Amino acid sequence: MTKQSTSPLLRTRDVHLYYGEKEALHGINLDFNQHEITALIGPSGCGKSTYLRCLNRMNDLAGNVTITGSFELDGQDIYRPQQDVVELRKLVGMVFQQPNPFPFSVFDNVAYGMRVQGITDKKVLTERVESSLRQAAVWDEVKDQLNKNALAFSGGQQQRICIARLLAVQPEVILLDEPTSALDPISSAKIEETLQDIKTDYTIIIVTHSMQQASRISDKTAFMLNGDLIEYGKTKKLFLNPEKEATSDYLNGKFG
């Protein structure tokens, strides 16, 4: 992997997505720099989650979806026919809207990704489970209860366990699909802190409903509307001085 932040780690060009006949994305061009947080904002149904799910090919799972355009991760086309989707998803992981830990112990949850990769060494597992939980800022709350079922924890803790579960796989890119929309403000703030802490090691793309959240945590923001990318740029610039009228309307709540 190149460590130069000048060339984007993930580059997408002219992304179109169709659900059957219906076109949901109309040509999206977005680049994502390494070790930056990029926020995708826009009203419900604008296609931001759909776009996000293209980046680790989660849309492959739904039938009847056609995707065109180019997706390059570190220069490699991730939609080429011989691409191993499993390998791709190890590099591009995802955190979902609803906290979705498995009904296993915290330890088994965080160790899951390593175990499917064939890591069985107890020492490696234990070490990386701890470091992942620490990175996700949930270690202090769960360290004495690693054998407790993950579903017994609060929503915010579950979501951070899910982030830890993903970090344990050591991905390059982390996709987050409205990770705090099901959580209370305090838990959300903790997740935001977590993301700030880990961005030095990962490239983060977050879909969010909350413009405040986008402005607080992201380096760059992309505003989408009805399947189009309206504006993309440095977060500060986009929020304080948007170029497009649609962007400023949305930011000022004049939408809809």
Add this chain to the structure above:
Amino acid sequence: MNDVQRKLMQPSAATKQDRRGKIISLICIVFILILTVSLIGFIAVRGLATFFTNHVSLREFFFSSAWNPGQLGKNGQPQVGAAAMITASFAVTLLSAILATPFAVAVALYMTELAPKRGARLLQPVIELLVGIPSVVYGFIGLIVVVPAIRTLFGGTGFGVLAGSLVLFVMILPTITSLTIDSLKQVPDYYRSASLALGATRWQTIYKVILRAALPGILTAVVFGMARAFGEALAVQMVIGNAALMPTSLVTPTATLTSQLTSQMGDTIMGTLPNNALWSLALVLLLMSVIFNVLIKWIGKRGEMQK
């Protein structure tokens, strides 16, 4: 009296209807309760008569395999040893469940995980058909096809535990399959997405997440299947051999609790020891079904705690 007072005082038609409905339901519930209690009471009274009226010892009943309640044995006591039937019942139940479970889980996985559309279209009717076939038909096929096949392959008469298990295997397969399908369908989709998004393959997702999450449901399905196998009478009676002997191998003729009941109940006189002895077999069956029920409840509770 003003208008509001009058309205407040009169009972509405809807309320009366509500009360009537409640009374009707209550009557039905009481009726069913009385029915169940008297059924259990009747079987218990008859079944226990063997031990209290005829003074057969529990030890003899559960551990002796000499079954001939109509005649006195060498020791001058009636021979009421049910060990052979109890053993045979458990043998066919366990063997058929062991045979059926892997098939049922494989079919259920195919229908829910691997090819939901095609699987459901092709296999759903097959499973429903298997449920719908009367047990006498299964027994008949067992008698005409399975028993001669076993006779050719393993020798002996062909009647016995193996023939019974094979017939029961087909009969409990749809039960276990459809209940397993239900429990797999209850595994939320977000477990699948989460697993795949972590770089797991579909197979890893199935055996590390889905089967694990569905395990209580699958165990319940197996116990349901075992309850069905334990209670099945007619089909088993047609292939088991109907000799009240301890099975010495899988292909020697024997009898299960149920097959002994169906084959002997016409030949005994109410109130005599041979008749009471059959009621004791029925009581064992009843107790076993209670145990199966408790087991199912227990597994269900354990599963809930896990979630």
